[in-house]
Amino acid sequence: MPAENKKKDGKPPQPRNFGSSLLSLLVTLFLINYVVLPALGPGRTRVSYSEFLKQVRAGNVEEALLGETEIRYILKEGTEGAEATPAQPTSPSPSPPPSSPSSSFGEAHEPPSPSPPPPTTPEAPNFRDQQQPVYSTVPIADNTRNLVELLEENNVEFRAAPQGGFLSTLLGWVLPPLIFVGIWAWFLQRAQGGSAALTVGRSKARIYAEGNTGVTFDDVAGEDEAKAELEEIVEFLKQPDKYTRIGAVIPKGVLLVGPPGTGKTLLAKAIAGEAGVPFFSISGSEFIELFVGVGAARVRDLFQQAKQKAPCIVFIDELDALGKARSSNSALGSNDEQEQTLNQLLTEMDGFEGNTGVIIIAATNRPEVLDPALRRPGRFDRLVTVDRPDKLGREAILRVHAKKVQLDSDVDLGAIATRTPGFSGADLANLINEAALLAARKNQTLVRMADLNEAIERVIAGLERKSRVLNxxxxxxxxxxxxxxxxxxxxxxxxxxxxxxxxxxxxxxxxxxxxxxxxxxxxxxxxxxxxxxxxxxxxxxxxxxxxxxxxxxxxxxxxxxxxxxxxxxxxxxxxxxxxxxxxxxxxxxxxxxxxxxxxxxxxxxxxxxxxxxxxxxxxxxxxxxxxxxxxxxxxxxxxxxxxxxxxxxxxxxxxxxxxxxxxxxxxxxxxxxxxxxxxxxxxxx
Incomplete structure (x- = not known):
């Protein structure tokens, strides 16, 4: 299993989801400011503006807080807002209203008289210390001056409503940009296939710790010449002093070329499994992105990680997607993404600063399209051809894949190898699997020679179609x-x-x-x-x-x-x-x-x-x-x-x-x- 940045429990850490975390924070702040904090204060009863004016004229309003978008007020004790007594007609010598018990704001207001004014009390802007219910209404625009005069005439203590607290101010300034950043991070995360928003230039290579690829040279058959070439790479990784003490230098890069299905990727995994060193696996197409410069950044990051884990192996599959020959008459000029990525790869493989202990293995089935600078010695010093196997190789491959199925005693793998010239390793693996499927359809417990012969015909000519009736x-x-x-x-x-x-x-x-x-x-x-x-x-x-x-x-x-x-x-x-x-x-x-x-x-x-x-x-x-x-x-x-x-x-x-x-x-x-x-x-x- 890939072991990239494994924790102690053996499970790789999940990438941080920046967009989801930011959205969760915004939701939490919203709930605190608009749900939790209002729930801690007293409830407010919404009334009409006309009802508020009626209560003021009747002298029932004790105190009011005036805001631009809301007016909050409390009534005098013993007064009900819904059943307020209408105001009595005034006389030339009005008698003062009956006194009421003291409230937390101080004594009840008296009409103007020579006596000193009643003492004031500390502000209680949210009426949290009052036992009376709090009422609220929405003011009418351009009516502030008349309202102030009305409140003064009816001896209502009033003040401006306090502005929002620190949290409200913070949310007012920070919340809109955070919402924009959160939405942008979410879209970028979706576009990058689930990766973190700010790690576009990070390498996407899968890392296998200590060569734990699950494949060794015993799992590779039919390519004896290629295995002999690559065993030297394994021996150098295990015993580098054997070569360095006489001045020999191990090849920096090995290029595996051959038809599709011949086992180039399998050989690269076997090298890592035999050497027991970290193995970086990535496809050439994973470097190329829409934005120019991203591929080059990923190449730099890949080699930076490889240097930290040296000695190690970096395997680039389908190199032709990345290393196509540069052209001076390109429609995009010389600064397109593919050329920038290739230039960075050339520099990392054999530039001013060497990569000691990092061996590059690449595979392709189109070597003729590769850039000459990429194929030269010093970058890919060794070219290993992985061709279709011969008769002995096919028989060895059949025996490797036949270990997974139950064969009857009449099966002759040598005869099957003779009848399958030109088959690659993938074709032979498919052949064994097709024979096993045919045997299972017939409810057999063993794969017979007839099943293998039928599988050969299926691979060569296709599935039998008895439903197509000819006249x-x-x-x-x-x-x-x-x-x-x-x-x-x-x-x-x-x-x-x-x-x-x-x-x-x-x-x-x-x-x-x-x-x-x-x-x-x-x-x-x-x-x-x-x-x-x-x-x-x-x-x-x-x-x-x-x-x-x-x-x-x-x-x-x-x-x-x-x-x-x-x-x-x-x-x-x-x-x-x-x-x-x-x-x-x-x-x-x-x-x-x-x-x-x-x-x-x-x-x-x-x-x-x-x-x-x-x-x-x-x-x-x-x-x-x-x-x-x-x-x-x-x-x-x-x-x-x-x-x-x-x-x-x-x-x-x-x-x-x-x-x-x-x-x-x-x-x-x-x-x-x-x-x-x-x-x-x-x-x-």
Missing amino acids: PLERKIVSYHEVGHAIVGFLMPGSNRVEKISIVPRGVGALGYTLQLPEEDRFLMAEDEIRGRIATLLGGRSSEEVVFGKVSTGASDDIQKATDLAERMVTIYGMNSKLGPVAFERIQQQFLNPNSARRIISPEVTALIDQEVQRIIDAAHQVAQEILRLNRDLLEEIAETLLQNEVLEGEALQQYLKRAKAPTELTDWLQTGEWQPLADELGNS
Whole structure:
């Protein structure tokens, strides 16, 4: 498990939620000021302004507090606000009102007389010391002067209401900015995927303490050469004195290149697991953000953390997302985010200040797009190719993944390894899992050899789709089409062994398929073998022409593959006598699906290339037709059997194919590429 900044209990601390904490503080202050504090004081009864004036004129108001937005007052003891006695008519010599008991504010007010005024009492602005109920009303604007005169006429003690306390003043000035900051922090937190608001430039690398990745070299199979290269890195991390005492310097960086699914990330985890040092794991895309400079800041922070934990390993997956070659004609100029991040990475790996004890391991399947400054020695000193495994490697990988499932005694992993050339480690892991799923669907307790064979077909051709029902004519066309592939393929040199013919639809568009599996690993193809493969691809279409006299749309994929092979013979492989060993195309991708782009050539050479490609395709097409005409009876017999059984494989299929006959001109065509009937036709034309 990742162990970034682990606590003593082994659980990583959760990132601080700045926005939520600020909002909680604001809510707490609001409740204290507007709910708790008002609850501590006396309750106030809201009345109308006219009721207040009525009580003043009646002489029932003891004291009033005047504010801009509220007037609070208390009545004299023994007086009820709702049932106040109306004021008596005045006379020239009014008698003083009856005296009332003393209140906490002092003696009851007397009308003006020669006697000294009653003593005043300390302010009680909130009437908290009074037993009388407190009333409040909202004043009418521009009526303050008249109200003051009215209060003086009726001997009402009044004063200005005090302003809010310190907490109210503080909230009035601080609350609006805090609300704005809280909302901004919340939105920024959501935009950064849950990280803290002020840590945009922090590295997002996952840290595994002491190499606790759960993977060692025992979990990696089929890549013996790559493991041997990387074991030196592990030994240096364990015993650095062995190398430093004679002046050797361990490579600063190791670049793992290879096709997808070959185990580059798994190898990096195994290095950390074997060395027992901290392991930083991050993807190249995690450095790139919308704002320029954020990626460079994350690179600096990553290497700063790595220096503190040295010796350690920093693994950058999908390096091509970060290290693409810089271009002077970029639409964004030289200051875009990707270039700034790459420049910072170059500086950190081999700049003015070295990174002692920090080893960089990166993985990519597109090394051709990397910046030359990134690949040079001093940054990535060692290039390790992690290629697809050979037969022995595939068998070793199958044994590693087969430990997790229950295998029957009839399972031969060596045979499965032979039938799966070109499979990567991920493909083989998926193969074992598919076989286990098939066995579980059948309620079996063990995985059998038949389940593994079915899993191979599922990986190669797709899921079987028996729900797609073909009409009788379509089934007949598909049957003859697939048998044509099988007969032509059986007679061609270097061709894979025909294992199975099926007219059960599979995958997205395959209405039937002919399964050819190699008997050994092949790394080169001769010229005659490529011609034979082109003829095999055209065998299905040729069978339709021989039997039905017309063609269908089922050969579209075959034609595309045959044309690609013929064009590669001419433009890349140099297998043409007229054009010679000249490359007219460039391979753009090395480990992904190879795409080629034709370089600038003259129109005359382009026309000649097209003619030669057409001649290769036409010759292979005529060869396939001649083979099927010669074996017409066998073609009919196998097709009828396939229509009845839907699937033909094993020894029964081999007995049929052994009866196939080859034309006498086939050997000459394979060697020279010239088919005599076609040459005669071209000469006559």
